[in-house]
Amino acid sequence: QVRLVESGGGLVQAGGSLRLSCAASGSDEIGDMGWYRQAPGKQRGLVATVGEGGHTNYADSVKGRFSVSRDNAKNMVYLQMNSLKPEDTGMYYCTAEYLYHDYDPILETDRSTEWRDVWGQGTRVTVSS
Numbered sequence: 775q776v777r778l779v780e781s782g783g784g785l786v787q788a789g790g791s792l793r794l795s796c797a798a799s800g801s802d803e804i805g806d807m808g809w810y811r812q813a814p815g816k817q818r819g820l821v822a823t824v825g826e827g828g829h830t831n832y833a834d835s836v837k838g839r840f841s842v843s844r845d846n847a848k849n850m851v852y853l854q855m856n857s858l859k860p861e862d863t864g865m866y867y868c869t870a871e872y873l874y875h876d877y878d879p880i881l882e883t884d885r886s887t888e889w890r891d892v893w894g895q896g897t898r899v900t901v902s903s
Contacts, residue, residue: 776800776872776892783866783897790901791856796868796894798849805871805889807844807851811899813864821866822853835861858901868894 782794798804808823808831822832822842830842841854851868870892876885 776870776890778868778870778892778894780866780868780894780897783899785900785902786858788858788860788901788903790858791854792858792899794853794855794866794868794897794899796851796870798851798870798872798892801872802849803873804846804849805873807868807870809842809851809853809866809868811862811864811866812896813861816864818867824851855899858899860901860903863899863901865896865898867896 777799778796780794780796782792784792786792794809806823806825809821810818811821812818820833821836822830822840824830824842824844826846832840839855839857844851855862871889872892873887874890875887878885
């Protein structure tokens with residue numbers, strides 16, 4: 775079973791920095807990884823994603839301030855957050871795609887494979903003004 779564990783959240787003053795980390799376990803077949811956040815009273819939304827080859831995608835609100843990266847050998851994804859603003863406050867969730875195998879133990883082969891998404895439990899970031 776694939777599991778994601780985030781760390782690095784906390785309380786920081788506006789203008790400060792934080793680095794979030796997320797460790798994936800249970801599979802070495804990991805595709806896109808990334809971060810979403812949910813502010814109080816709002817829906818969860820994209821922060822940044824990074825593909826296996828390093829292609830990145832950012833929400834407009836964090837471009838130039840946040841940087842997403844990954845270590846494929848360690849199945850880790852990171853989010854460096856600089857110049858933090860109070861509106862960056864929220865719960866930050868790590869997500870990853872993994873290749874699920876529907877394995878037939880009798881035939882000793884996969885019946886099928888498909889990419890699935892998994893989410894972490896979240897880490898809280900609070901930016902004070």
